[in-house]
Amino acid sequence: MNLPTRVKLVDVGPRDGLQNEKQPVPAAVKIELVQRLQDAGLREIEVTSFVSPRWVPQMADNAEVMAGIRRQPGVRYSVLVPNMKGWESAVLAKPDEIVVFGAASELFSQKNINCSIAESIARFAPLVAAARAANVQVRGAISCAVGCPYEGEVAPERVELVARLMKQIGVQRVDVADTIGVGTPLKVQRAMEAALRHYGLDDISGHFHDTYGQALANTYAALALGVWNFQSSVAGLGGCPYAKGATGNVATEDVVYMLHGMGIETGIDLDRLVDAGRYISDFLQRKPNSRAATAILNKRA
Numbered sequence: 092m093n094l095p096t097r098v099k100l101v102d103v104g105p106r107d108g109l110q111n112e113k114q115p116v117p118a119a120v121k122i123e124l125v126q127r128l129q130d131a132g133l134r135e136i137e138v139t140s141f142v143s144p145r146w147v148p149q150m151a152d153n154a155e156v157m158a159g160i161r162r163q164p165g166v167r168y169s170v171l172v173p174n175m176k177g178w179e180s181a182v183l184a185k186p187d188e189i190v191v192f193g194a195a196s197e198l199f200s201q202k203n204i205n206c207s208i209a210e211s212i213a214r215f216a217p218l219v220a221a222a223r224a225a226n227v228q229v230r231g232a233i234s235c236a237v238g239c240p241y242e243g244e245v246a247p248e249r250v251e252l253v254a255r256l257m258k259q260i261g262v263q264r265v266d267v268a269d270t271i272g273v274g275t276p277l278k279v280q281r282a283m284e285a286a287l288r289h290y291g292l293d294d295i296s297g298h299f300h301d302t303y304g305q306a307l308a309n310t311y312a313a314l315a316l317g318v319w320n321f322q323s324s325v326a327g328l329g330g331c332p333y334a335k336g337a338t339g340n341v342a343t344e345d346v347v348y349m350l351h352g353m354g355i356e357t358g359i360d361l362d363r364l365v366d367a368g369r370y371i372s373d374f375l376q377r378k379p380n381s382r383a384a385t386a387i388l389n390k391r392a
């Protein structure tokens with residue numbers, strides 16, 4: 092097995108986590124969450140998305156949040172952008188990276204961004220070019236890489252196709268995303284291997300929602316292939332508004348606990364991360380959706 096010695100985590104809590112919250116979360120709370128994540132050692136944070144406020148009202152304060160964060164050198168702040176209209180607003184907010192988000196399933200593409208896979212690639216192409224010309228990094232998310240809420244199981248060939256199309260238009264790295272958390276380790280490895288046909292190990296990340304409790308096992312399966320970039324969400328926040336019933340991403344606290352226990356470096360201070368998770372969970376008036384955070388908080392009490 093080719094386990095990495097170091098892992099880089101992107102905390103997507105402020106974006107993937109909060110986008111699904113029904114109650115309003117003020118920009119000041121989102122800004123404070125970003126601050127606490129960087130103070131805990133996160134070096135990549137997905138802050139917000141420049142999508143239609145009619146589709147995702149919780150992200151309507153995107154510009155305010157981006158203007159309010161206190162940027163720290165060495166931290167990469169990313170934002171989701173679905174089209175040129177989103178890019179025109181996003182560029183003013185000076186992100187380090189934009190994320191275009193496509194899908195390996197036709198029906199999910201339609202429900203999430205209102206166009207087919209082919210149309211999505213045609214929409215992304217000019218904005219990828221604009222971002223690259225402006226020296227902004229470009230990541231691509233491949234949703235429903237193992238399963239879709241509308242189509243069921245998704246074949247690795249679908250992931251291979253979207254990875255190929257993203258590569259052709261200049262997307263620099265890709266997230267293999269189990270949007271609804273139905274994947275199990277071997278299926279996740281097949282999806283990863285499909286994306287690895289077009290991207291190197293340094294340019295692939297795992298993005299696992301934890302609906303069926305498989306996300307840590309899936310993370311381990313990806314690590315075994317040598318994948319060392321992952322997305323996770325502090326306190327296990329979140330879900331996608333266009334994937335009903337799907338829960339949040341794997342909790343960052345759980346991933347960090349597992350990695351540190353395996354001697355894999357993350358640069359993250361688990362105690363401070365638990366505090367960041369408690370901060371947002373207190374605001375949302377619920378307990379962190381993380382077993383490691385719960386155990387650490389119980390031990391402290």
Ligand code: HMG
Pocket residue numbers: 107110140141142143144146147171173174176177178192203204205232233234235268269270271298300330331332333
């Ligand atoms: P559309 O309705 O087809 O867009 O939506 P349109 O181009 O026809 O425009 C309709 C209206 O929206 C117009 O306004 C546009 O100006 C406006 P009107 O003239 O009617 O007043 N508009 C915008 N406004 C602000 N920002 C924009 C924008 N674009 C158009 N960027 C669109 C298409 C893509 C905009 C819409 O479907 C959308 O916003 N979808 C976003 C859905 C979303 O955010 N989903 C969650 C994120 S993805 C995710 O969570 C998965 C991930 O975590 C990985 C995984 O787990 O799988 C990444």
Ligand code: MG
Pocket residue numbers: 107268270298300330331340
């Ligand atoms: Mg997601």
